[in-house]
Amino acid sequence: MTATDTALPATDGLRSEALELLRALTSAPTADFHDGQYEAVEALVAGHRRALVVQRTGWGKSAVYFVASMLLRARGSGPTIIVSPLLALMRDQVSAAERAGVRAVAINSANQTEWVDVEEQLRADTVDVLLISPERLTNPRFRETVLPTLLERLGLLVVDEAHCISDWGHDFRPDYRRIAGVIATLPAGTPVLATTATANERVIADVAEQLGAGVDDVAEGSQGGVFTLRGPLARNSLRLGVLRLQSAKQRLGWLLTHLEALPGSGIVYTLTVSAAEDTARLLSEAGHVVRAYTGRTDAAEREQAEGELKRNEIKAMVATSALGMGFDKPDLGFVVHLGAPSSPVAYYQQVGRAGRATERADVLLLPGPEDPDIWRHFATASMPSRAKADAVLGALEAAGGPLSVPALEARVDLRRTPLELLLKVLSVDGAVANVKGGWISTGQGWHYDEERYSRIAAAREAEQQAMVEYERTEGCRMKFLVAQLDDPDPASCGRCDSCLRAAGQEVWYPTDVPTDWVEKAESGLSQVGVALEPRAQWPSGLSRLGVELSGKIPREEQPERGRAVARLTDLGWGQALRELFRTDETGRAVDAEVPAALARACVEVLREWDWAERPVAVVAVPSASRPRLVASLAEGLATLGRLEDLGSLELVGEGGGRGGNSAYRAADVLHRFAVGPELAGRLAATRGPVLLVDDLCDSRWTLTACARLLRQHGAPAVLPFALAQTG
Template structure:
C-alpha cells in the first residue's frame, strides 16, 4: 500500500469510527475500496451490497475526506423522506453537516441556500423530482453543479426500468452527470439489483466516459458483495384465507421478537389489520401512502423507540427506513417479485444476530398484483395525445389544464409527463409543461420486454413460496448473487421454526372483523375543472339541489374480507349473472346499518352494459327485502355513456353528461336508492343522481356493490 493510500485509510478509519461511535470499528469488505476509488481515484462507482452492510458509511466518510481536500459539497439524491430523515441524523453523528431540500420543508429552503452559499454544508440531500423543479433547476442547480464535490445516487435501482421500483425522475441523473465538471466522483448504491439492473445502472453512470477528460479513473467500478443475510430466519406459512392469516397473527404476534413491520398489499388491508389488532389489545399503527405525513413521522419514531409492537404498512414504508434492531418482518400477502420482497425483508436484523421473516401468501395475491399493475411504461396513444396538446398550445400548460384536455387521471398523467420529459419530448417550465419539438418514438419492443420481465418476476415469487430449497439462496439467486448457498436457518433448511396452531376463537374473531360491510361513497360537490371545454355546461360547486347524498358500497375491491368475492364477481370475462345470495345478504346488512336521515321510498337501478343481470338482481333484491317499489332502470339517451373507465374527471363527466333519463320512471317525492355495480370516479352516480333529483326525488342515496381502491 502506498503512503498516500495508507494515509487515506487511516483518515477514513478514524472518520468511520466517529460515524458509528465505536473505537474498534473496522471496514467491511469493499468499503475502503469504494472510498479510495472516490477520494483518490475520483472515479464512478456502483456499490451493490446487502442492507446493513454500510453503504451510507462509504459516502459520509468519502465526503469528509473530500471536503478536507477542498472539494465542494456532496449532492445526495435520495428517493424517500424517511430515508432523508435517517440520513441527516446519521450524518450529524459523524460530524457531517447535512441538510435537505424536499417538498415538506419549503420554509427552510432560504436558510439552506444561504448555508450553501457560505460553504457551511457538506451534504445536500435532494429528491430526484427536485432536480426538475424549474426554479431549482434554473436558479440553484447550475451553481451547485459548478461546486459539486461528489454525486451520490442512493437506491440506484430506481434508475433502471428493469428495477422493482423504477422512477422516471431518476433517469435525469444521467444528464446531471454529463453536466458535472471533469473528475467529480460519482457513487451509486443499492441493495436490490440483479445483473440486468447492475449493467443498466453502470451504463448510465458511465454514459459520457468515452469523452476526453470526463473521468480520472476510467470505467465504472462495480463493487458487488454477497447478499446473504445471516441474521434472517426466513419462512413461508400457507394458510387458506385472509381470516385464517389474521387469526394466526392474533395468536402469535406477541411471540415474534422485538418490534417489527407487518406488510400488506393494499391500504385497506393495512387499515383493517391494524384496527383488528388494536381492538384485541395489540399496540400497532397503520402506515400507508394515505397516512398524514406528520403521523408517518410520529409512527416511525414510535417503532424505533419500541413503543409499538408493529407498524402495519404498505410499501410506503420501504427503502431507507432504518431501525437496526428491527426484530421481524411479516407479510400478509406476497409482493410481486423476489427482488422487492428482499428489499422489504432487508429492514430486519441489520444490527442483530437474529430476526424473523415470515411470508403468509394469499390466494388473492395474483389478482391484487394484476389490479395494481401499472404504469411505469407509457401508452403510445396517450403519449402522442399529450405531446400534440402541448405542441398545439404553443406555451406552458399546467398539469390540471392538461388533464382537462387529455383523457388521463392526474397520477398516470404526471408519470407519463415524467417519462416524456426524461425522453426529451416535453419539458417542465415555469407555468407548466411545453413540447420541445424533439421527435418521440414509442419503443414498443423495449416496453414489451419489460412487461414480460414483470410477469416472470411474479412467477418467480410463486416459486419462492413453493420451493423446497433454501429460501435465502433462492432470493440471492433472484438477484444474480453467485455466492448463493444454503443458509441453514430457514424453514426449508432447518424445518418450520414458527407455530402453526391457532388460539381458540381466533378464526371467528378475525372472520367477524373482516366481514364488516359498508364503505361510505362520498358525494361529489364540485364540478371538475375543464369540463366546459368538453361541452359540459357545468363549473364550480354542484348545487345542493342536484347533489347525491353520502352513499354506501358493500366493500372496497381491495378489502381483506369481501374484496375477493367482489373482484371475482366484477372481473373482466366473468359471465353476467344474478347476485349470489351471500353477496345480497351482505348488501342487506349495509342498508340495515346505514343510519340514513330518511328511509328511501323507492329503488332505481343504473343501466349496466357489463353486468345488467347483476345490477338488476341487486336492485330487485333490496326492493323486496325493504318492501319498496322497484322503479326499474334509468333510461339511456343517445346510446348512453361514452368512454371507458380510467379517464380523468372532466372526461368521465363528459362521457355521462346528459346520457341518462328518468322520463320512463314514475319517480316519487322522497329519497331514492340508486343501485350500481362499481363506484369508481363517482361521476356516473353524480349525473344519475342529478337526473333523479330533477325528476322529483328529494334525495338520492347511491349504493354500489364495490368501491374501487
C-alpha cells in the first residue's frame, strides 16, 4: 500500500466502532480491515478529507464508503451520495447495505416509478445512502429541486469508478464531468471519496486535481489536499492467455467446443451488440445455457440474467462492456473475449471480474483481425467534431424552442446514440440545456477545443497499439497489464501462457478447433434474419402507472421466438432499412410500400425460420406513422405464403412515444390496441399459429402486448415478424 500523504493519527475508539460496522456489513464476526481500508475511513471521518482510493477489484472499496457513511451519520452528518455508473452496481450495493442495516435507496432510469417515494424519504432524513447515476446530474428537475438541498446537508460524496471523470480514463463519460463542478461547490469540510480499480498515473493526477478543487493543501506531501491511497494491482488467481485464430467462425468453433470445460460459470465478452446476440444464439442452439447481455437488454431482463449468473444457473453471460464495472460475483470462473477491447486498461477492468474468491480463474483472449476497425469506429463515434456540434447547435437555434432527440435527429445527420452523446458533451460545456420538452440552445456558444481532442485521439491510438502489443508479447501478460496501470512493482506471474512457454511447459488452454464445430459456426453466421426473443416478465412498477400486471408473463400469453429481416445498424440490409424508415425535413415518417428487394428478403427469412409449426394466418399491427408500409407487408406475406389475411388489430389510443424506461414503454402500448369483433371471430376459427406483422421492433413491448391480445382471443401461437430491429 502506498499513500501520497500521512493519514491522521489512529483513534482506538473510532477504529473499534468502524470494525463493528465492517463486521455487520460483511456478516463475518472475525473480519478485519485490509491494508489501507481503515486509513481511508479515518481520513474521511476524522479528517473530513478528500480521498482517492485506487485498488484492485475485490479489495473492498465499497466497505470504505459504507463504513464511513454510517460513522458520519452517527456523528450527525447528512446522507451519503454515491455517484455510480451502472445499475448492476447499484442493485448489489443497495442489497449489501440493507444486510448491514444501512438505509440505502437509488434514483436511476430503472426505477422511475419510485422516485417520488425516494424524494420523500430524503426530505424526512430517513436515508443513509443515496445512489444515483451520473445522468441524474443532467436531469433538470433533479438538479434544480433535489440536489441543492442534498448538497447543503451532505455527509459524504462518493464517486465510484472515478476514472470516468478523466479524459484519459478508459471509460470516460461526459456526464461524469459535471461532478467536478459539484465538488467545487460543496460546503467546507465535506468529505469526498473517489474510487477506481483502473487508473494509471495520468488518470490519478487528473482525478486528484478535480477532487482538490477549492481545497488548500492540508498535509505535507499531499496533492491539492487529496489523500491518495494506492495498492498493488496484480491478480494472483488469474491465468491469462491469448489464442490467435484466423476467422470469426474459428473463434466461435473454439467456444462451441470448449465452453463447458471452462471452470464454473463466467462471461464471454464481445465488442458489439450484434456479436453478443449472435454468439448467444449459436451457443444456445448448440445446447449451452447462456444469456445475452448488452446495452439494449431491458433493465428487468438484465437483473434476471445477473441473478442467474450469480446463482450459477447459466454457464456464461455473453456480454458487451455493458456488463463490467460493479458486477459482483466473487467466484466467477472465467472470462473469454471474442475480440479485444481497445486498451490494456479496459481489458484489465473486464477480466478483473473473475477469480476474486477462487484460487484460479481462466482468462482467454481470442482477438480478431477486425478489432482495430471496431476500435476506430467507437473512437470516432465518441469524439465530438466541429461540424457535428455546429449542425446540432444550428438546428436548436433555428427551432426557437425545445426539440426532442427524435425531432433533432430528423434535422441533423447523426444517429441516435452519437447524437445523445454529443448533446451530453455540449450540455456539460454549457452550450445546450435539457429542459421540459427537449433540448434548447443556451446561446452561450461552444468552443471546439481542437488541441484537447487531438491529444485524446493520440492517447487512444497509443492505447490501441498497446493492446496489440499485449496480444503479441512473449513476456508475462499480467506484468504487462499492471505496468500499463503504472503499478510501481510489476512482477511476472508464472501462470500465463507466456510464462508457461518460457518455462518449457504446455499452455493451460486447448488450441484445437474441430472442423465440424467450425462448420456449425459458419452455418449459424450465415443465417438470414435476426431473432426477436420473447419477453418473459413484466417490468416492475406497472401498477404505479395504472397497469395491474407483474411478475412472469404467463406462457399462454407469450409470443414465440420471432424474426426480423435485419437490425437497422447492420452493414447489409441495415442500409436499405434505414432508407425505408427515414423521416422528411419536418420530422415525419416517410410512408411507402415494401420495396421488392426487401420483400424477397422477407420471403428468405420466412423460408429459413425454424418454427415448430407453420403459420396459417397473418395479423398486422396498426401503425399511425407508416400504415401503407405495414399493410403492404402483411398483404404481401399473406399472398406469398398462402396465408389467411385476418386483417389488423385496432388502434384505440394515443401513445406517449418510445421514451422512458421499460415500465413506461409497456404501459404506453398495453392499452393502445384492441381486437375488433370481426378479427375476434376470425381468430376463434383459426386452427394454427398466427404471423404478427409489424414494421419496426424497438423495445418488443408492442409485439408482446399484441401477441397477448391474440392469444387471449384464441390464437394457439403467435409468431412476431418485423422488417427491422433497432440497435
